Structures are given as structure tokens and as C-alpha cells.
Amino acid sequence: MSDLDPTLPWLDALKWDADGLIPAIAQNEQGRVVMFAWMNRASLQETVHTGNAVYWSRTRRRLWCKGEESGHFQKIKSIRTDCDGDVLLLAIEQAGGISCHTGRASCFFNELHGEQWVPVDQVLKDPKEIYAR
Amino acid sequence: MSDLDPTLPWLDALKWDADGLIPAIAQNEQGRVVMFAWMNRASLQETVHTGNAVYWSRTRRRLWCKGEESGHFQKIKSIRTDCDGDVLLLAIEQAGGISCHTGRASCFFNELHGEQWVPVDQVLKDPKEIYAR
Numbered sequence: 001m002s003d004l005d006p007t008l009p010w011l012d013a014l015k016w017d018a019d020g021l022i023p024a025i026a027q028n029e030q031g032r033v034v035m036f037a038w039m040n041r042a043s044l045q046e047t048v049h050t051g052n053a054v055y056w057s058r059t060r061r062r063l064w065c066k067g068e069e070s071g072h073f074q075k076i077k078s079i080r081t082d083c084d085g086d087v088l089l090l091a092i093e094q095a096g097g098i099s100c101h102t103g104r105a106s107c108f109f110n111e112l113h114g115e116q117w118v119p120v121d122q123v124l125k126d127p128k129e130i131y132a133r
Numbered sequence: 134m135s136d137l138d139p140t141l142p143w144l145d146a147l148k149w150d151a152d153g154l155i156p157a158i159a160q161n162e163q164g165r166v167v168m169f170a171w172m173n174r175a176s177l178q179e180t181v182h183t184g185n186a187v188y189w190s191r192t193r194r195r196l197w198c199k200g201e202e203s204g205h206f207q208k209i210k211s212i213r214t215d216c217d218g219d220v221l222l223l224a225i226e227q228a229g230g231i232s233c234h235t236g237r238a239s240c241f242f243n244e245l246h247g248e249q250w251v252p253v254d255q256v257l258k259d260p261k262e263i264y265a266r
Contacts, residue, residue: 003235004243006250013250023156023169031164036156036220048245081250082240083233087169089241100216102136107215108222110137112181117139117146117214 004085011041015086021056024088026074026099034099034106035066035074039088051076053090070130072096096125103127137218144174148219154189157221159207159232167232167239168199168207172221184209186223203263205229229258236260 004013016022022044026035037055039047043063046054050065053074057064067073074092081088100107102123109121137146149155155177159168170188172180176196179187183198186207190197200206207225214221233240235256242254 004250006243006252010245010248010250025158025166025169027166033158033160033166033222036158036215079245080241081243081245082169083235083237083242084240085243085250087241089166102216104216107217108213108220109216110139110214110218112143112212112214115143117137117143117218119139 003083004081011044013085014044014081014088015084016041017086021058022086022088024053024055024090026053026090026092028092028094028099028105029077032106033108034092034094036107037066044088047076047090048079053092067095070096070098070101072098072130074099098124098130101127101130103130136216137214144177146218147177147214147221148217149174150219154191155219155221157186157188157223159186159223159225161225161227161232161238162210165239166241167225167227169240170199177221180209180223181212186225200228203229203231203234205231205263207232231257231263234260234263236263 020040021038024039028034040056043054043056053066055064073095077091103125104121109119110117111120153173154171157172161167173189176187176189186199188197206228210224236258237254242252243250244253
């Protein structure tokens with residue numbers, strides 16, 4: 001993969017996959033990686049314009065403003081891309097301190113212990129409460 | 134996507150994509166996200182068995198032990214997966230403090246400033262020196 005060309009218009013400089021998507025990693029104020037999702041051009045533009053993370057939901061096939069149901073919006077602090085411009089890294093401020101639909105701070109709560117995935121992080125809020133609104 | 138089933142054998146619990154791959158995010162000791170790459174089953178097994186990050190190179194179509202050319206091996210501290218088991222997060226110790234082929238600490242060195250990607254991190258070592266061995 002050739003390196004990112006920063007002289008191109010910023011959206012064209014990125015390498016979109018065959019489906020027009022790019023992976024996006026969200027990292028919170030404490031430096032925890034909290035989420036991984038996908039963006040298309042429209043969602044990245046929305047993200048930049050609104051200042052809140054907007055992803056492309058591959059299952060629902062629509063733009064998905066993180067927090068639209070849960071209230072757990074992700075305020076954008078900065079957006080980076082990698083050397084070859086095919087992944088995004090979002091520094092975010094996580095509303096409510098919860099990024100995962102299970103009510104945990106991060107989606108990455110399953111740790112490999114020997115040959116077993118063990119949920120090692122605590123649930124901060126019951127999902128029933130989060131999605132009851 | 135249904136949530137990860139931790140009662141399944143650990144490799145089967147993960148959701149491999151149509152190409153048999155899963156994205157892997159590497160985070161260093163300082164909490165910086167330094168790399169994003171792909172793994173297949175064999176590379177993840179190698180990673181676990183050797184204790185060093187081994188990825189699947191989609192361009193070269195072969196297992197790729199990070200550091201095999203540069204010496205910048207990534208020692209595995211822990212491996213996590215997310216709520217639905219379709220992404221890996223590796224906590225690593227980065228040999229030489231350089232993860233990127235450009236000689237920077239992290240591959241994520243391009244920051245969006247207005248409508249421009251700006252390389253904001255410093256090159257720690259000339260790539261010519263890194264790959265001269």
C-alpha cells in the first residue's frame with residue numbers, strides 16, 4: 001500500500017475499501033480503546049461537521065450517530081489516519097463514560113485467559129436502563 | 134451482530150470475516166494506538182504461541198511476524214476482543230519504540246487540521262537505517 005498523499009483533498013487521500021468504507025477506532029479521554037466501527041464518506045463528513053462520531057451501520061445500512069438511542073454521544077477531539085490512510089483513529093470524549101451497548105466503558109472487555117475469553121470489565125449501567133428511554 | 138459466546142472454543146467464538154480474517158488493533162505501553170492490521174486463525178495462533186504479534190499480510194498473502202525485517206517486534210501483554218467478538222485489541226510492548234515503517238512511534242501520525250492531513254509526529258529513526266539490516 002502506498003503512503004497517504006497529504007496534498008490530495010482530505011477525503012480523497014483516504015483509501016476506501018471496495019464497499020466505500022474505512023475502519024474507525026475510537027479512543028476515549030483515558031486512552032482506552034472503546035469501540036471499532038466503520039465509516040463511509042457521508043458519515044465521516046457528518047462526524048467532522050457535527051463534532052460527534054457518526055458511523056455507517058453495516059447491518060442496518062444507514063448512518064448511525066453514536067448515542068442517538070443511548071445518549072452516549074462521542075464528542076470528537078481529533079481525527080487521525082495512519083501511514084497509508086486506510087484506517088481512522090478518533091480521539092473522543094465519551095458522554096456518560098459508557099461506549100458499549102452492554103453498559104461497559106469499552107467494547108473491548110473480553111480478555112483471553114489461557115484458552116478462554118473472560119469478561120474482565122464491570123457493567124456500569126444496566127442496558128435495560130440505557131435503552132429504556 | 135450477536136454477542137460473543139465465551140463458552141465456545143476461543144478461536145470459534147471469534148467472528149472471522151468472509152476472507153477468514155479479523156482486524157487487530159495494537160496499543161503500546163503508553164496507551165498509544167500504534168498499528169492496525171489483520172489476522173487469520175494461523176496468525177492468531179502463532180501470536181499466542183510465540184508471544185509476538187504475527188499478522189496476516191493481505192498484500193503479500195502470507196504470515197508476517199511484525200519485526201521480522203525491522204527488528205521492531207511486538208511482545209504481547211494481553212489480547213482482548215470486543216462485545217461481538219469481531220475485532221482484536223492487543224496490548225503490546227514495542228521493541229525499539231517504533232511501530233511504523235516510516236520510523237515513527239505510531240502509524241497514526243496524520244491529524245486532520247481543517248481540510249488537510251498533517252503529519253504531527255516526529256520520525257524517530259530513518260527508515261533507511263531500519264531496513265538496511
